[in-house]
Amino acid sequence: MFHVILESTRSALISILAHGLRSFLTTLGIVIGVASVVAVISLTQGMSAFIGESFSSLGSNSLTIQSYTPISEAMRGVRARLTPEDLELIERRAEGVASITPILYASRSSQVRHAAQTTFSQIMGTTYAYRDVAQAWVHSGRFIAESDNLTRRRVTVIGEKVRDDLGLPENPVNEYVELGGEWFKIIGLLEAKGDVMGFDQDDIVLVPYSTMRSLVGNQSQIDIQIQLSLSEQAAVDDVTRQLTALLRNAHNLEPDEDDDFRINTAEQLMETFDTIINMVTLVIGGIVSISLLVGGIGIMNIMLVSVTERTREIGICKAIGAKRHHILAQFLIEAMLLSLLGGLIGLALGYGLGTAISSSIDSFPPASIPLWAIALALGFSGFVGVLFGILPAAKAANLDPIDALRYE
Amino acid sequence: MKLDVKMNTADENLIHLNEISKHYEMGSTLVRALDGISVKIQRGDWVSFIGSSGSGKSTFLNILGCLDRPTRGEYFLNGVYVEELGPNQLAEIRNREIGFIFQSFNLLPRATALGNVMQPLVYRRIGHRRRREMAREALDRVGLGDRMDHLPNQLSGGQRQRVAIARALVTEPSILLADEPTGNLDSRTSADIMQLFDQLHSEGQTLILVTHEEDVAGLGDRVIELLDGKIIRDRRAGEPLH
Numbered sequence: 001m002f003h004v005i006l007e008s009t010r011s012a013l014i015s016i017l018a019h020g021l022r023s024f025l026t027t028l029g030i031v032i033g034v035a036s037v038v039a040v041i042s043l044t045q046g047m048s049a050f051i052g053e054s055f056s057s058l059g060s061n062s063l064t065i066q067s068y069t070p071i072s073e074a075m076r077g078v079r080a081r082l083t084p085e086d087l088e089l090i091e092r093r094a095e096g097v098a099s100i101t102p103i104l105y106a107s108r109s110s111q112v113r114h115a116a117q118t119t120f121s122q123i124m125g126t127t128y129a130y131r132d133v134a135q136a137w138v139h140s141g142r143f144i145a146e147s148d149n150l151t152r153r154r155v156t157v158i159g160e161k162v163r164d165d166l167g168l169p170e171n172p173v174n175e176y177v178e179l180g181g182e183w184f185k186i187i188g189l190l191e192a193k194g195d196v197m198g199f200d201q202d203d204i205v206l207v208p209y210s211t212m213r214s215l216v217g218n219q220s221q222i223d224i225q226i227q228l229s230l231s232e233q234a235a236v237d238d239v240t241r242q243l244t245a246l247l248r249n250a251h252n253l254e255p256d257e258d259d260d261f262r263i264n265t266a267e268q269l270m271e272t273f274d275t276i277i278n279m280v281t282l283v284i285g286g287i288v289s290i291s292l293l294v295g296g297i298g299i300m301n302i303m304l305v306s307v308t309e310r311t312r313e314i315g316i317c318k319a320i321g322a323k324r325h326h327i328l329a330q331f332l333i334e335a336m337l338l339s340l341l342g343g344l345i346g347l348a349l350g351y352g353l354g355t356a357i358s359s360s361i362d363s364f365p366p367a368s369i370p371l372w373a374i375a376l377a378l379g380f381s382g383f384v385g386v387l388f389g390i391l392p393a394a395k396a397a398n399l400d401p402i403d404a405l406r407y408e
Numbered sequence: 409m410k411l412d413v414k415m416n417t418a419d420e421n422l423i424h425l426n427e428i429s430k431h432y433e434m435g436s437t438l439v440r441a442l443d444g445i446s447v448k449i450q451r452g453d454w455v456s457f458i459g460s461s462g463s464g465k466s467t468f469l470n471i472l473g474c475l476d477r478p479t480r481g482e483y484f485l486n487g488v489y490v491e492e493l494g495p496n497q498l499a500e501i502r503n504r505e506i507g508f509i510f511q512s513f514n515l516l517p518r519a520t521a522l523g524n525v526m527q528p529l530v531y532r533r534i535g536h537r538r539r540r541e542m543a544r545e546a547l548d549r550v551g552l553g554d555r556m557d558h559l560p561n562q563l564s565g566g567q568r569q570r571v572a573i574a575r576a577l578v579t580e581p582s583i584l585l586a587d588e589p590t591g592n593l594d595s596r597t598s599a600d601i602m603q604l605f606d607q608l609h610s611e612g613q614t615l616i617l618v619t620h621e622e623d624v625a626g627l628g629d630r631v632i633e634l635l636d637g638k639i640i641r642d643r644r645a646g647e648p649l650h
Contacts, residue, residue: 007530018518316514319475320528320575321503323496401475405514 004329012334015306016341023338026302029295030342030384031349034377036288038350039357042367044281046358049368051273062133063236065090065226065243068262080251080260081223089250090226094242096234101129103225104212106180112162112205113178119165121158123179123205125212126227133229136206141173141188148187148208155211157188159202179205180215236265289380295342296384303335303392314396315404328397335389336382343381347374421484422582422614423449423472428481430467430637441467442478443637451582454605454615456625456645459634465618466587468634472616473506473585474498486582503531507576511588513568515560521547521571522556528579546578547571550604566597573604577613584608586617590624602627 016023067080087102094100104125112121130136131143138157148155156177163172172186184207193201216222230239240263247261307314314327347369354367430442441464449455459465470476471483474490483490486505493501508514515524525543534542547556550570560568569589576584586605590598602624609615609628617628625631626645633641 003533014518312514313516316516317527318499319473319502319508319514321499321531321579323499323531325496326531402470405475405510 004326005333008326008329008333009337011330012337015334016338022302023341026299027295027338027342027345029298030292030339030381031295031346033289033292033295034343034346034381035350035353036291037285038347038369038373038377039353039367040284040288041281041373042351042354042369043357044277044284045370045373046354046367048274048277051277061236062227062229062265063239063243064264065228065247066262066264067223068260070258079223081221082226082247082261083222084224086247086250087224087226089246090228090243093246094228094239096231096239096242098229098231099129099132100226100228101127101133102209103130103227104209104216104222105225106212106216111180112158112166114166114168114175117166119162121162121165121203121205123207123212125207125209125215127209130206130227133227136193137191138188139191140171141186143188144206144208149210152210152214153208154182154184155187155208156184157190157206158186159190159204160192161200161202162205163189177205179207182215240265292380292384295381296339296388299335299339299385300388300391303331303338303389304395306334307331307392307396310396311399311404311407314399315401315407318399318401319405324397327399328393331393331396332386332389335392336385339381339385339388340378343378346381347377350377420450421448422451422453422486423447423616424482424484425472426482426484428468428471428478428483430464430471430476431479440637442471444481445637445639447632447639447642449614449616451614452609452612453630454609454617454628455630455632456617456619456628457632457634458619458622458625460620462636463634464637465620465634467637469585469587469616469618472583473508474501499531503528503579505582507579507581507584509569509572509576509584509586509589511591513560513565513572513592515568515571515575517560520557520559521552521563521567521574524560524571525575525578528575532579542578543574546574549577550574564597565593566600569593569597569601570604573601573608577608583614583616586615588619589617590619590621598624 065082065086067082069078069080073080084102087100090097091100102125106123106125110120110123112119112123126144127149128144128146131138136143139160141157144155144157147153156179158168158172158177166177168175168186172189175186176183177186178184190202190204190206213222230236243263244259248259251260253260314322317327351367351369354369358367425445425447428442428445429440432439432441443464445468457465457468467476471478474485474493477491485501488501490498490501502508516527519527522540522543525546526539529539529542544553544556547553547570550573552567552570552574555563555567558567560571563571569592573584573589584605589605590601593601605615605617606627615628617625619625628645631641631643631645632639633643
């Protein structure tokens with residue numbers, strides 16, 4: 001079998017090169033098809049990187065660490081926790097961290113009340129560092145200060161949506177709200193951020209971390225979240241790895257145990273976008289790959305012409321001992337090589353096209369083709385060659401030797 | 409080759425045809441291209457079949473060369489009952505037992521002389537290097553050792569026919585089947601080619617030649633005359649030319 005493939009490839013190459021221009025024109029359909037698929041993919045991949053960049057400039061070059069308990073563990077009553085000691089450990093040991101803050105969510109009611117108005121919001125205990133980590137700036141008043149934390153003041157900074165829901169004035173500073181049965185003085189109003197992917201960034205109530213701790217204090221073991229922002233030079237992956245090692249060590253995890261925490265990045269939102277972009281890529285790619293089918297039909301057409309043209313040669317080969325599979329393999333491999341060659345040219349062309357388009361748009365990152373796209377483009381064009389080569393090759397293989405020899 | 413076919417090992421004839429007929433339907437008329445031909449040919453013979461056009465000699469040659477099947481009759485080649493073989497087994501027989509030489513040479517136009525001679529060996533499991541050696545030897549044998557890298561259209565008619573003969577010889581076939589081998593050649597080149605045949609014959613090669621020219625046919629050992637698909641005469645020929 002290998003022998004047959006080798007010999008067929010040899011003669012197919014000779015035949016393709018013998019009709020250089022015709023071979024090129026034949027495979028042009030494949031070239032164009034593959035080029036457009038590759039251009040689309042390289043552009044959307046570039047787009048995805050572009051959106052990622054916009055996201056990080058929006059503010060969150062940050063990581064969130066949460067405890068994580070698998071359902072099977074939770075059923076046994078075991079709960080993983082992140083403790084203030086973990087926070088302290090990270091503060092002392094982790095590199096590449098610009099700011100770090102604990103977040104303690106209200107464990108009971110997240111009801112917020114002002115006068116007769118009641119709403120539900122996300123109540124979080126945190127520190128002054130939250131401002132940098134979450135890029136949360138105050139619109140009026142001030143943010144939580146270190147001293148608020150140290151003295152466990154009952155003060156709060158609220159988001160725009162909460163202010164609106166509670167019917168508070170434009171400047172709600174010095175008003176009081178009731179959180180979980182305790183009264184808090186409003187010291188600041190956050191700038192409106194709008195919502196990102198359906199999450200309202202303004203539906204938020206911040207109180208000092210220590211205050212929150214004292215409120216949930218009757219619980220002996222608390223589970224906090226840690227949010228941190230990275231310094232300029234730090235790479236997300238490096239920091240993530242470092243934090244994982246630190247926390248695994250602190251939690252005494254054996255190498256075969258899974259992490260009992262999750263490090264989430266702002267990239268998770270981006271991943272949602274990526275999913276959408278991948279869908280778009282697939283749909284456009286699917287539409288464009290119709291042109292590959294058209295290219296395949298072009299190859300079939302020329303291969304049929306070629307079989308007719310070489311009828312006599314086929315007759316000669318049969319007379320001197322070629323079997324059906326010899327002829328079949330020769331034409332099939334010729335069609336496949338032709339198509340594959342088109343795929344290669346198309347790949348180069350598509351990449352060039354993508355690069356040209358992306359570089360002509362400002363702030364667009366360079367187009368990039370992932371490896372899977374290369375494999376897909378070449379695999380698909382080879383497949384198209386085989387698919388549309390079958391008919392001509394079978395026609396050639398089934399020729400009657402005498403008729404073929406007599407053919408003028 | 410598979411031996412699950414009818415064998416007649418007691419038959420010492422290289423070719424044994426028994427009542428071979430080939431009929432065609434042409435419109436509403438039945439054409440009897442061959443009509444009950446029985447011939448035995450021994451190893452090492454040089455037999456010429458002669459007949460005018462329409463005498464059925466081409467059809468006969470196709471059947472001898474395992475390119476075509478008779479409507480009726482039995483054909484034993486080297487003791488193998490050919491009629492029971494499938495297309496791939498016939499291809500194998502053509503490759504191993506038969507060397508074809510055609511009137512119009514039938515070389516592959518895009519392959520060099522060497523490439524053409526190597527082609528039958530492609531269908532055997534012979535490596536490229538060994539093929540090249542064998543093809544060289546065959547081309548040397550027909551006196552074309554210096555033209556191996558020429559394409560067919562760079563060669564004269566006589567040289568092309570020599571390439572074709574080399575291609576037929578390279579597989580060391582039992583029979584060389586030549587169909588009007590000098591039909592497209594001038595008289596001098598024809599004489600050269602016939603001399604080559606004579607030489608091959610003297611080396612023990614079995615030759616079967618189909619022609620309509622009496623002086624070409626007369627060079628063999630035996631001349632069989634065909635007319636309307638039947639053998640009308642089977643005679644000894646005179647001394648071959650030197």
